[in-house]
Amino acid sequence: MTTTGIPQPPAPREYSARATEIIAAARAVYEHDGPDALTMRRLGEELGIRAPSLYKHFADKQAVETALIEQSLAEVGAVCHRVVQKTQPGERVAALLRTYREYCVAHPNLYRLATSGPIDRAALTPGLEEWAGSPWFLAVGDPYLAQALWSFAHGMVILEIDGRYEDPSTLPSSWAAGAEAFTAAARNQ
Amino acid sequence: MTTTGIPQPPAPREYSARATEIIAAARAVYEHDGPDALTMRRLGEELGIRAPSLYKHFADKQAVETALIEQSLAEVGAVCHRVVQKTQPGERVAALLRTYREYCVAHPNLYRLATSGPIDRAALTPGLEEWAGSPWFLAVGDPYLAQALWSFAHGMVILEIDGRYEDPSTLPSSWAAGAEAFTAAARNQ
DNA sequence: TGACGGCAGCTAACGTCGTTAGCCATACTG
DNA sequence: CAGTATGGCTAACGACGTTAGCTGCCGTCA
DSSP, X not given: OOSSSOOOOOOOXXXXXXXXXXXXXXXXXXXXXXXXXOOHHHHHHHHTSOGGGGGGTOXXXXXXXXXXXXXXXXXXXXHHHXXXXXXXXXXXXXXXXXXXXXXXXXXXHHHHXXXXXXXXXXXXXXXXXHHHHHHHHHXXXXXXXXXXXXXXXHHHHHHHHTTOOSOGGGHHHHHHHHHHHHHHHHHXX | OOSSSOOOOOOOOOOOHHHHHHHHHHHHHHHHHOGGGOOHHHHHHHHTSOGGGGGXXXXXXHHHHHHHHHHHHHHHHHHHHHHHHTSOGGGHHHHHHHHHHHHHHHSHHHHHHHHSSOOOGGGSXXXXXXXXXXXXXXXXXXXXXXXXXXXXXXXXXXXXXXXXXXXXXXXXXXXXXXXXXXXXXXXXX
């Protein structure tokens, strides 16, 4: 990976037309009604099909969820790469954090699915995770600080999504405090 | 809450002797064998009892899990308060982060249960969450920066626990980078 | 044209899960 | 000694993921 140009995402997995429909339906259910709503029976219902028929297209429920995870990683990666590319170096940390929060809060269920709990990395498209994470490196220029910054952003987002902050109205100030700390650290890196 | 002395934790909920045994068994199963292993039937088996009998002691499975969450919050809160109290101001951020990571990584399943996913705050002992979070404020002296620091720590820990870092050997450097950034921010606060 | 094979649906069913209803023995308590 | 609360039990329900096995349709090729 060079630091010039936008790293290209790995080629997305190919799905049949019907499988693509299933993924779209699964995403709609998952995003609107939450994790517990996505059952094989409900998913079939959404498509005018019985649950066992889904197994003609996907090995199991986990495979459907993996497709959703990959969609989410690809989207968030694209959004982050774009903002890093079109921002001045000194503004990158703040801009990246702002963009990340915006995307993640807009897709809370999908984001939680993609980033929480153990993951079967072998089932994921190789390179996708790394590509989705590289904007953080581009923003601060140091791999360790990048990992710390991404962890901060993830912590902020996931705790917000899960409603763990007692007073959410304080969140903008906390984002600002974190952005300032990491921007300063990136400067002195 | 004043900033002098150690804030006392709220009084823990009272449980009958049998309920306490059940919680202990649930914790053992949950910590050793993970979230999926804790079923009502398995929990009963562990106690030489049938699953439906558990409902004589707890309203539902969620109530058992809430007890585990409260245990975890109380423990991690105690550990953090202790380290903040016995550390010099300039070293508090680093020491607190070190301690937090140590506890959480030692109890990964419990930590994930206590901090991930939506929470039924009404079912929690009032004040427990706030008390468990106050060491972060004591470490940096600013509520917003404290929230940011805690979010950073949570992000680092939960991603480590869930195996989301491609190369875990880089983690100490990332913790160090984050500690430095937040220590500097707390100084200039 | 007609046989064939595979794709994509179906029903029936299995085992596991949380949970409820209802029964019964033991042990306090009046 | 009667009565009641406590804490077990079995049987069962509905929802879940998943499998087995059947069927109808459609394109291909002799």
